[in-house]
Amino acid sequence: MNNFSFVNPTKIIFGKGQISQLATEIPSGKRVMITFGGGSVRSNSVYDQVKIALKNHFTVEFWGIEPNPDYETLLKAVIVAQENNVDFLLAVGGGSVLDGTKFISQAMSFNADPWKLVKNAQLCKPSVPVASVMTLPATGSEMNGRAVISYRAKKEKLAFMSEHMFPKFSILDPEVTYSLPTHQISNGVVDTFMHAMEQYMTYPAQAFLMDRWAEGILKTLTEIGEKVVKDHTNYDLMSNYMLCATMALNDFIGMGVPQDWATHRIGHDLTAVYGLDHAQTLAVLYPAFLKVTKAEKRDKLLQYAERVWEIKEKDPDKKIDAAIEQTEQFFRRVGLKTRLHEYQINDEAVEIVAERVLLRGIVYGEHKNIDADAVKKIIRLAL
Amino acid sequence: MNNFSFVNPTKIIFGKGQISQLATEIPSGKRVMITFGGGSVRSNSVYDQVKIALKNHFTVEFWGIEPNPDYETLLKAVIVAQENNVDFLLAVGGGSVLDGTKFISQAMSFNADPWKLVKNAQLCKPSVPVASVMTLPATGSEMNGRAVISYRAKKEKLAFMSEHMFPKFSILDPEVTYSLPTHQISNGVVDTFMHAMEQYMTYPAQAFLMDRWAEGILKTLTEIGEKVVKDHTNYDLMSNYMLCATMALNDFIGMGVPQDWATHRIGHDLTAVYGLDHAQTLAVLYPAFLKVTKAEKRDKLLQYAERVWEIKEKDPDKKIDAAIEQTEQFFRRVGLKTRLHEYQINDEAVEIVAERVLLRGIVYGEHKNIDADAVKKIIRLAL
Numbered sequence: 001m002n003n004f005s006f007v008n009p010t011k012i013i014f015g016k017g018q019i020s021q022l023a024t025e026i027p028s029g030k031r032v033m034i035t036f037g038g039g040s041v042r043s044n045s046v047y048d049q050v051k052i053a054l055k056n057h058f059t060v061e062f063w064g065i066e067p068n069p070d071y072e073t074l075l076k077a078v079i080v081a082q083e084n085n086v087d088f089l090l091a092v093g094g095g096s097v098l099d100g101t102k103f104i105s106q107a108m109s110f111n112a113d114p115w116k117l118v119k120n121a122q123l124c125k126p127s128v129p130v131a132s133v134m135t136l137p138a139t140g141s142e143m144n145g146r147a148v149i150s151y152r153a154k155k156e157k158l159a160f161m162s163e164h165m166f167p168k169f170s171i172l173d174p175e176v177t178y179s180l181p182t183h184q185i186s187n188g189v190v191d192t193f194m195h196a197m198e199q200y201m202t203y204p205a206q207a208f209l210m211d212r213w214a215e216g217i218l219k220t221l222t223e224i225g226e227k228v229v230k231d232h233t234n235y236d237l238m239s240n241y242m243l244c245a246t247m248a249l250n251d252f253i254g255m256g257v258p259q260d261w262a263t264h265r266i267g268h269d270l271t272a273v274y275g276l277d278h279a280q281t282l283a284v285l286y287p288a289f290l291k292v293t294k295a296e297k298r299d300k301l302l303q304y305a306e307r308v309w310e311i312k313e314k315d316p317d318k319k320i321d322a323a324i325e326q327t328e329q330f331f332r333r334v335g336l337k338t339r340l341h342e343y344q345i346n347d348e349a350v351e352i353v354a355e356r357v358l359l360r361g362i363v364y365g366e367h368k369n370i371d372a373d374a375v376k377k378i379i380r381l382a383l
Numbered sequence: 384m385n386n387f388s389f390v391n392p393t394k395i396i397f398g399k400g401q402i403s404q405l406a407t408e409i410p411s412g413k414r415v416m417i418t419f420g421g422g423s424v425r426s427n428s429v430y431d432q433v434k435i436a437l438k439n440h441f442t443v444e445f446w447g448i449e450p451n452p453d454y455e456t457l458l459k460a461v462i463v464a465q466e467n468n469v470d471f472l473l474a475v476g477g478g479s480v481l482d483g484t485k486f487i488s489q490a491m492s493f494n495a496d497p498w499k500l501v502k503n504a505q506l507c508k509p510s511v512p513v514a515s516v517m518t519l520p521a522t523g524s525e526m527n528g529r530a531v532i533s534y535r536a537k538k539e540k541l542a543f544m545s546e547h548m549f550p551k552f553s554i555l556d557p558e559v560t561y562s563l564p565t566h567q568i569s570n571g572v573v574d575t576f577m578h579a580m581e582q583y584m585t586y587p588a589q590a591f592l593m594d595r596w597a598e599g600i601l602k603t604l605t606e607i608g609e610k611v612v613k614d615h616t617n618y619d620l621m622s623n624y625m626l627c628a629t630m631a632l633n634d635f636i637g638m639g640v641p642q643d644w645a646t647h648r649i650g651h652d653l654t655a656v657y658g659l660d661h662a663q664t665l666a667v668l669y670p671a672f673l674k675v676t677k678a679e680k681r682d683k684l685l686q687y688a689e690r691v692w693e694i695k696e697k698d699p700d701k702k703i704d705a706a707i708e709q710t711e712q713f714f715r716r717v718g719l720k721t722r723l724h725e726y727q728i729n730d731e732a733v734e735i736v737a738e739r740v741l742l743r744g745i746v747y748g749e750h751k752n753i754d755a756d757a758v759k760k761i762i763r764l765a766l
Contacts, residue, residue: 012390013388209623
């Protein structure tokens, strides 16, 4: 097991009817800016529940934080917050709204060009507290110090991370997810599965307990994934899905283990060039990625085949291939495509994506060996 | 899944050589009281490592916090802390030293009889920060807000819990456990196993992920338990054991699930009357306890048989009996006795322990149905 340090101070308030806790969780006297995305929270009662809970607080609303929250939108929110002397930020929505709100908090107390914060998270400091009412299980932002911010005018999309960006608390009521569109559930299941895989599918690091916990998330998703896509209104299923999403990216399964994240990074390029949703890129890339890296991931692939998919095949190579096939079929069963041609993306993508990787000059993966050549192989297999 | 709220702000610093981090984790200028148990930390280099790391801090030492830390000892420590204007407490030792130190912190800023804090944890407040260098994996105290304090003069031993008692940080270096006596490892393995069981072995609560995580701890312990008892100097094994101990009682596996804790409570009485170690009481009581409660725990016992012990028996009753038998044999394999007669305790214990339960007027278990009569049955089966 590798040395590690772990801390996660976010409070999770989970369950039916918990949005009402806002009334006491946000100290009285706080001047609250509530941030939203589009209008979906108006139609599923979340907006009303939030407003009722905060009826004795000063509140100002900022609407319109878009998916892949944009720097310029967020700067407008900073101005609204400052004009209203806001000292508490409440994000009501999915990962994008919350990521954006984490940035707003940091930018409010930063006296230089705030894009510098995104480029260099070391500049982050204790700032205006952020909390969330999470309506879309997927990114894990509700219990981590991460945010991904886009700057469309500069064609940039960057992730940054700081101990000062953990939400103070997050309220997770599985009932508010009942009205989500199906494709967002499909995306969320795959995103969650991949968050666990990126921390698990590397090489054996003698981290027996962390392996079991990652497998626990993966196994649970294989059991409930298809069901939550078909029926978003089963409380037990949605609550387990929501908890998996939070636990997959709050560092609980990452203690002392090597991590990969290559597929996430290549996926960002596919999104940038072709506009695919983040989860769509993962579902397309990962089966191909595993085929390319199966020699170096051999031991963990065998363990994954055994424990997550319960594959009894004796021949190890066939067992690994079966596990990769099961993974791809799982992505399809929960509603995502797994080949680029299904998105009308052809073999031009091989050079285009590899070029971006080459230009960036970074190699990916737990062995830092996923270079432009490896990316070409992966994209080719994903066609 | 039940509604729940979860927060755990403790930072964990894990791995080889991490005690040196004390130099920076404790802010400079802090006046530190270091608390210790007996002298074992002098012979295994922990004391030296701590003193070197804190060579630029003001430090005062308090020695002699005993197993089952005693109220009167701790009051002496409070006086030393106050006389030295201490504003940081560092516990170096096992769960007893840390539990005692959590109490010292609370008592330092409490202006009435501090035993009231133990009786009513609501009186706890933010106080002098506590941190730990954990040398004995077992109680989970290094990452929770719990403490168990004894008051020998009053024959009382009480657990209390507060959000204000989480350690600021805990340093876990598996290498410092190499010199532990074997019986402490045996006890620690069983204690950790039982912490997971108390949160897991109840009834199905549709908490799929939490079940998997509890099973992850249990399964890991079944794989490494015997090995760590035989050889305390294998880094990989000791680090997994240490991590299991912390994760079994930091609320990570307790989200939204019913909990039992009857065996722990009956065990406290066995300790009080017969002086058995805490883990010894658990190993004796639990197989008997499962036999008495197997009808109400039927579904979870079958799941446990399947997932933790991989028992393939078709007949459900035989499968459950086999799982209970495996549990008892596991306790024996890691070095603990599982019957009272092995401690020269005879059938007088039936009435003596049941009487204490009756007097206290509390019924135990996830169904609140473990009353004095049930306790009699359990003790009788444990003879």
